[in-house]
Amino acid sequence: MKGRTTIVIAHRPGTIALADTVILLDGGRAIAVGTHEGLLANNERYRQVLAAWEVRESDGDDDEVTL
Numbered sequence: 001m002k003g004r005t006t007i008v009i010a011h012r013p014g015t016i017a018l019a020d021t022v023i024l025l026d027g028g029r030a031i032a033v034g035t036h037e038g039l040l041a042n043n044e045r046y047r048q049v050l051a052a053w054e055v056r057e058s059d060g061d062d063d064e065v066t067l
Contacts, residue, residue, distance in 0.1 A: 013050050024049070 010016050017036040024032040024039065024046050032043045039046040 011053070013053055022046075 008015065008019065010019075013036075016022055019036065022032075022034060022036050022039055023030050024043065026045065032039055032046060034043070040050070
């Protein structure tokens with residue numbers, strides 16, 4: 001996807017980590033913008049979302065995660 005702008009809507013951390021820029025949405029509003037690494041280091045809400053995904057994956061639960 002080099003040389004163009006692509007918007008990807010994703011929930012899986014592996015997909016999100018590949019993006020140059022991540023926009024964290026909450027209630028339809030952008031609440032944080034940065035790289036995966038930067039948000040992971042500096043944004044508690046982003047860490048909570050990823051932690052909830054990891055718990056869901058380890059449980060094998062495909063239901064919606066609500067934070």
